[in-house]
Amino acid sequence: MASELSNYLANEILDWLKAGAMPTAPATVYVALFSADPTAAGTLTNEVTTTIRVAGRVGVTWGAVTSRAITNSADVDFGAAAGGASVTHFGLFDASSAGNMLGWSPLDTPRTIVAADPVVFPTGSLNVNFN
Numbered sequence: 001m002a003s004e005l006s007n008y009l010a011n012e013i014l015d016w017l018k019a020g021a022m023p024t025a026p027a028t029v030y031v032a033l034f035s036a037d038p039t040a041a042g043t044l045t046n047e048v049t050t051t052i053r054v055a056g057r058v059g060v061t062w063g064a065v066t067s068r069a070i071t072n073s074a075d076v077d078f079g080a081a082a083g084g085a086s087v088t089h090f091g092l093f094d095a096s097s098a099g100n101m102l103g104w105s106p107l108d109t110p111r112t113i114v115a116a117d118p119v120v121f122p123t124g125s126l127n128v129n130f131n
Helices: 007-017
Strands: 029-034 054-056 069-071 076-080 085-093 101-113 118-121 127-129
Touching (some): 101 127
Antiparallel strands (some): 029 054, 029 085, 076 118, 085 101
């Protein structure tokens, strides 16, 4: 399944293409989970991880870019779930709360999370690809 750029990042790239300045890459990129498609606008009302986003960084949590895609190269561990939720998408952010959504992708397999269960996405299960 293809990933999408957020409106924020798409606008920054388009500004750069017309000789504007590209923003500095964030020092940390955070993974958030969603119960529905967050859309390019970054609809945060669907975020199920409003109290925790997992910090990661390209080259540490993500593997090398291959054919316009990256995959998590380490487990992404959210810890024990505070409550139950159905998770269908994940998003990448430049802040641990609020901030700018950079992009998002549907999960290859949606998950039902039960309160107190560990929420871990094993290596290779989160894919970002722009095809």
